[in-house]
Amino acid sequence: MTSSNPRPGGRAPLPQQANPSWMGQVPDQHYRPAPANFAGQLQAALPPAVPAPRGGRRSTGAGGLVAGGGVLGFFSLFSVLPFVLGNTGIAGFVIGFVASLLPLAAVLLAVRVIDRWEPEPKSLLLFAFVWGAVVSISVTLLIQPYFSLAAGPVSGLDYRTFAVTVQAPVVEEFAKSLGLLLLLLFARRHFDGPVDGVVFAFTIAGGFAFTENILYFGRAIAESSDPGTDLAVVFFLRGVMSPFAHAIFTGTTGLILGLAARRWHNGLSVVAFAVGLIPAMLLHSGWNSMGQDFLAQYIVVQIPIFLLAVLVIVLLRVAERRLTRQRLKEYAAAGWFTAAEVEMVSTPAGRRAALRWARSIGRGPQMKAFLHTATQLAFTRQRILSGRDVPAHQLDEQHLLSDVVGLRAAVVH
Known part of the structure; x- marks a missing residue:
């Protein structure tokens, strides 16, 4: 859960919705703001129809x-x-x-x-x-x-x-x-x-x-x-x-x-x-x-297990989208994305609309790479906030932020 109380050592409290779901819990002591973008205004990689409100990982x-x-x-x-x-x-x-x-x-x-x-x-x-x-x-x-x-x-x-x-x-x-x-x-x-x-x-x-x-x-x-x-x-x-x-x-x-x-x-x-x-x-x-009563056990036990597995996968997908939205919001607050870009990347409908628009102007591959890299960036930030291998993931973060800037330029120019 989020907290509005000051954190130990005088640090600022966790921002609202820093923990968007059970899948993205952040230990209080590991939270850190996203690195600021000092490069100036962004020209958003957005299709006109979307209202405003990279390369692979290295291993x-x-x-x-x-x-x-x-x-x-x-x-x-x-x-x-x-x-x-x-x-x-x-x-x-x-x-x-x-x-x-x-x-x-x-x-x-x-x-x-x-x-x-x-x-x-x-x-x-x-x-x-x-x-x-x-x-x-x-x-x-x-x-x-x-x-x-x-x-x-x-x-x-x-x-x-x-x-x-x-x-x-x-x-x-x-x-x-x-x-x-x-x-x-x-x-x-x-x-x-x-x-x-x-x-x-x-x-x-x-x-x-x-x-x-x-x-x-x-x-x-x-x-x-x-x-x-x-x-x-x-x-x-x-x-x-x-x-x-x-x-x-x-x-x-x-x-x-x-x-x-x-x-x-x-x-x-x-x-x-x-x-x-x-x-x-x-x-x-x-x-x-399962033996002679195979069919009965299949209906009573195995089908519910299969349906439960489907439900778990659906919940995982929903949690994944919420996590992407929240982490990109934090980058948006630091100047790397616009609010409309966050909505575009973090919703299936926004991604489909963006790809349709980009393909209509011959930049489908660039938009697809932009969406993929932005999603990678969100999950890289989650790994940073987990406190695991932070320096290595911060290096990945720097590369991905650079890729986002280059791919945005490739889409809008």
């Missing part, structure tokens, strides 16, 4: 992560591809691959919708997909036998029940979420908060489900006396009824890691990783535990 760690992910993905193919082909055969693999593209498209479309406000670098999304589709599968294949030997006898369950309800949830969620932890540790400037955590988690889970679907669909072809019918049944269960199952499981870990990214340093982020695995494993185990 050497992200580049190394993507390169390392590519190497891991390449070598993981030597374990994953023979395993899948050995279970499906060539014909099953090809048919399974094609059929798996449909549920994958649904997950990636959801990622695109969630990520539209402040898009993540395509290179990191590619890393996330490769991690999910290849590396996490390889990690799963590597760990499963050891986990089974260590935990199977202790569980007291028969092997099939143990494999389905304990082994798969624990090992698979660990393997998928390990990619999330690497993104948080080595590409932290791009891991802004819970929305980014969900985006990366959905992408990793979409990749994992893609490869797993190839295996299941292909095996329905290779091992069945009636492959057409069996493929249709398996596709309906996995591709129609549950294309987002893995995304929701791993999404809970991504959400918790994203919340941790807002405030915590790397050591506590590892703790958040361990905590975030718990709901993912429980959801995964609950899904795998």
Whole structure:
């Protein structure tokens, strides 16, 4: 909540609405005004119809992560591809691959919708997909036998029940979420908060489900006396009824890691990783535990979980827009934006109107870059106010403010 009382040490009180939502809470001791713009009056990058009232973030760690992910993905193919082909055969693999593209498209479309406000670098999304589709599968294949030997006898369950309800949830969620932890540790400037955590988690889970679907669909072809019918049944269960199952499981870990990214340093982020695995494993185990009363449990339990996930994502998007508006208002007070520009950047309708106008005069790419950079700036300021890695983020802030000035000029001149 905001406060009108003087802050310790004689500092001015937090401005009204400095904490615009639960997603943008600012510790009182870390608040600082935006740097002033002494360059003079602004010529706003506004379309005439809007009433008045850059480049990417710099991170050497992200580049190394993507390169390392590519190497891991390449070598993981030597374990994953023979395993899948050995279970499906060539014909099953090809048919399974094609059929798996449909549920994958649904997950990636959801990622695109969630990520539209402040898009993540395509290179990191590619890393996330490769991690999910290849590396996490390889990690799963590597760990499963050891986990089974260590935990199977202790569980007291028969092997099939143990494999389905304990082994798969624990090992698979660990393997998928390990990619999330690497993104948080080595590409932290791009891991802004819970929305980014969900985006990366959905992408990793979409990749994992893609490869797993190839295996299941292909095996329905290779091992069945009636492959057409069996493929249709398996596709309906996995591709129609549950294309987002893995995304929701791993999404809970991504959400918790994203919340941790807002405030915590790397050591506590590892703790958040361990905590975030718990709901993912429980959801995964609950899904795998559904038996003869599958349809009833699906309707009573799984559909509400899916609807709750949709609601959480909608609330995250609303909080993201409110955070963008408030942080840009603070830059506007320092002379970097006009009030109308803040409204334009922080509302979907304002962005659409701005892009239509800019495209009509041949400056669509410049306006798109201006909107993207202004949004990056808002989230960079949030990281500064969180008190985490402040000098590095202030350097990012300086670059982004310079980019905003240049992109504004490119739009209006």
